[in-house]
Amino acid sequence: MSAPVSRFEAPTEVEAAVALLAGEYGARVLAGGTDLLVQMRLGAGAPALFVDVKRIPRLSSVQLDSNGLKIGAAVSAAEIYENDSIRSLWPGLADATDLIGSTQIQGRATWSGNLCNASPAADSVPALIACNATAVIAGPKGERRVAVEEFTTGPGQTVLERGEFVVEFEVPAPAPHASDAYERLIPRTEMDIAVVGVGVAIELDDAGAVASARVVLGAVAPTAIRVPDAEAALAGSRLDDAALDAAAAASTAAANPIDDKRGTVAYRKKIAGVLTKRVAKTAYVRAQAR
């Protein structure tokens, strides 16, 4: 390990955490630790300072009102999935969160870690983007908001600057006839990294046709990506075959994956199309039911 002994601090206020993170180059945020500690073991070495943010009350809070959800960055995936209101208002986002790792990992993993680790294959990210979520960031210059869609700039890279960390997520309340869905394809049944992940949110108009859609692909580009052409293909439709085929083709075209042991470029592009159709249908049916 590069730092044989790490220090550990557990501040109870955001400002104190910012000061610790800004004050030391080797300081790292500890939320669930399910990426940080693994990377430590696999060669990155122990950080000089762990800043455990889980004792800051704001980071554990869950507030739901007519505007939507305001949720602390350190709330665990397990707690998110157990929340009946979150599951009913954002079922796709809840499903995506529940897919991360195992039951044990879920007891620790967080949206903020999933986002800040910035793996192209992160499961909660396409769903957060489909739901138009915003990350609230605290730092030395104060707080700022960044749409999750703009947060990741490349594999392992985010817009966070020195001393900054995510304190909350805001997810706007869905419109009356709107819902979302997320599915991924993995080689195994469970406990794997997405070969392709697709998150779709659909809002219906008063006549029951698609008023708007957000289609987001994960694991097929350096970051999660929206597919505007798929969204346009679905808009105004009732998810007839022509609209779905066009959306699938748009996702296949937009996907820009790599070849690796989990899948080839051609396979991932094809599956991006297949899942787009499947996930769009699920979101549509859920939107109709609301």
Add this chain to the structure above:
Amino acid sequence: MAKIRVETTINGDAAEFLCAGHQSLLEVLRDDLGMTGTKEGCTTGDCGACSVVVDGRLVPSCLVLAAEAEGRAVDTIEGVADGQKLTPVQQQFLEHGALQCGICTPGFIVAAEKLLEKNPDPTEEEARYYLAGNLCRCTGYDKIIKAVLDAAAVMREEPA
């Protein structure tokens, strides 16, 4: 560098220890507290052998820092039985022969206890998915799952 002093509760008893910032709860349980029931299988949170419960939540102790245990309640395999009285999960593991080398067993038992606390009547599929983070290299899982489902039936006071 000064060590961190942690005061915590383990299996209901007050406990305290000194640790370095980077040490995992798993390391401290096994190496410093001599509680070797919890096992190290992978150190990357994939195998479930290190499963413990912290503040009522099932977690991989290899991915919890020991310092995080301050003021929290930790429950390990050593606290599952009540003295010599085994739980239905433990009893069914014995009756079904649901182990060979036994290294995965503590993790499975801790996880299964938590499963049945949350869901007293799981389907086989629900049990398998809940326990997907517990890996076994010996048994092929069949007897483990049967033991868990039979323990659930016993706990519901139905015939196994």
